[in-house]
Amino acid sequence: MSLVVQKYGGSSVSDAAAIKRVAQRIAETKKAGNDVVVAVSAMGDTTDELLDLAHEVSDGNHARELDMLLTAGERISMALLAMAIRDQGVGAQSFTGSQAGVITSEHHGKARIIDVTPGRVVKAIEEGDVAIVAGFQGVSVDTKNITTLGRGGSDTTAVAIAAALGADVCEIYTDVDGVFTADPRIVPTARRLERVTYEEMLELAASGAKVLMPRCVEYARRYDVPIHVRSSFSGKEGTWVTADTDKGDTMEEPIIAGVAHDRSEAKITVIGIPDVPGKAARLFEAVAGADVNVDMIVQNVSAHATGLTDISFTLPQSEGAAAIAAIEADKAEIGHAEVRYDDEIGKVSLVGAGMRSSTGISARFFGALRDAGVNIEMISTSDIRISVVTRAEQLDAAVQAVHTAFGLDSSDGEAVVYGGSGR
């Protein structure tokens, strides 16, 4: 008998029929002899509808009350799901984040999980029931106010509950069959990965793969919770996200996990900054002060002895206006001449834990882009990732070229292992 935590997102419980389908799957898992805990999101568009309602009433900043409002969404879905499970002849009890012991920081809308004390969940399991836990929500440790966890919150709830219960697996149900070597809409030959490490999944998620949020993967890595990403429609085996050595059944892991892309970033170039110490720091202090998340940074060398330099960085498009305003507000201290904004960019990233021990990866990566006629604007790397910024209209071609060059196309069978000397 296993303890299985399952997470269902909003699209899996979008209406009554979908809820009944999910309930059947949960009941089957229970009847197969497992203990089952479920984390569930709000139904379909409920959260957006509640946000619309809030905007009708107020454009003010009422973070505590907004969290109170939004948490009604999971309350509805979890109660309906519990009813549908009970109709399958399986006991079920739903619990709010607070009732399930999801203790968070006070940061409304973006709360961090501090602790999970799932006494009532454990009791429900001991009573033979399925426990349904509201995703995305918790209760603040200090004020006892209701909080929400922000983006990726329900996945994080599931992983956190799984960690606290010592679950055997955290199954994340979604609308795709798992994690793929690339987005199948761009690369039709992309293959489903049977297994990917936490580190690789983190890099893929941070590079634009949308199937899991980095935060949930970080949590799983910290507490070593095996995640199984799978389809709530097909019921097929999906992708396991685990530690490097955990449950590995092949001696040699493929070097490359996949190719991720991201179309949601923009590039800001700050031109004519005096090339003296402290100016770059001043620039990024201004940006950080506006709560902007900077991704890649490139500083051009002052090639012509002008005493001036240019700095480019990428950031989410949604934070572009705030960043520019912050930079211009500090213009006197930064001393730059001009700020340029460009949201016609794309980012392609190659991720693989095997990069650490393999060589020639970079050469092949850049060669593939060159052969495809893709121009590279910025580069960044980690020990298991290479990312480049391209023109937005060249992004698809870049993803396809890299995917093919590393033997990831499904017709090629297993990804090949390269030798060589450094990258």
Added chain:
Amino acid sequence: MSLVVQKYGGSSVSDAAAIKRVAQRIAETKKAGNDVVVAVSAMGDTTDELLDLAHEVSDGNHARELDMLLTAGERISMALLAMAIRDQGVGAQSFTGSQAGVITSEHHGKARIIDVTPGRVVKAIEEGDVAIVAGFQGVSVDTKNITTLGRGGSDTTAVAIAAALGADVCEIYTDVDGVFTADPRIVPTARRLERVTYEEMLELAASGAKVLMPRCVEYARRYDVPIHVRSSFSGKEGTWVTADTDKGDTMEEPIIAGVAHDRSEAKITVIGIPDVPGKAARLFEAVAGADVNVDMIVQNVSAHATGLTDISFTLPQSEGAAAIAAIEADKAEIGHAEVRYDDEIGKVSLVGAGMRSSTGISARFFGALRDAGVNIEMISTSDIRISVVTRAEQLDAAVQAVHTAFGLDSSDGEAVVYGGSGR
């Protein structure tokens, strides 16, 4: 400075514009120097929509989960209301029933309030904020499950919070201007009552007056909480519901508070019951076993020495089918010949605390009905009420005739005081 508890029902917060209007009234009360606690219902049709959703998912009996579901309704309205109040420059915090310390029995859907421990509400008041409390909901003392209070629940929440806080007044905002001497849709000359006693309001409510539920009035009477029933639209002074002597500013209270009517009942007549001891008891045991609320009971005398008798009783129409089924199921033991069901009845009731000390009330009551040509089918009385059952189509005429006979029409000025010898 007073402590004011205000209650707003679903129609007062039916959409964003209504919520903003209510928020303005609350903010004005606060700015006038009062401490304010608000109990609020779910917006407009939210509860019905959630019930529809539940029926789409399941027709089963999932009382715990249904309560979890329905309590999402007040969560939405109270959070939105708190936002709108904050936009008026007044601090506001919303609290679920559980957070506000509304401790109830475990009876899902019909929970009784056992205790109120409003520590967080008090803290919010001390912080200078308006506290918004979800109406209709609480948390069970034993299991910590979320409960709902059933019909009239939000009014009861308001009164219970007011009692626990020792509030100076509990203002119940509704869509009418107060309690009237009769339903103005039937009696256009009906007058608003400035003041009515708990006992009178209880009898009026139990006799069909819909402005307050008996349960909420009972609670107010037990803890001596002054209720002020008033319109959320007009802002005019409404009707005060208080103890007999409390705040009385006239030496002689009017005898009659008003005329109530009820069109929601039915009459069941059980014919040919053996006229021996225990048969009536057996009949009503059967009915009680089906959880039916019996109102009036009449047993006809066995006039013709047949050894058989007939028993009639009234009950809510909605419980008719259950009652008939229960009686027929026990037919062997009750021994009756036939059951007749009649939902074409109406009930008119005259209520007034002054009946206790006045005489001639009954004679005038029956005289008025006789003069109006209204036939009387059943009679019941308490020390401050007379009720009769009539044909449904004669009900309006009966209400009008009684209203006029007791000088309640607005053109008559104050209700007159009758003398005489007993009724």
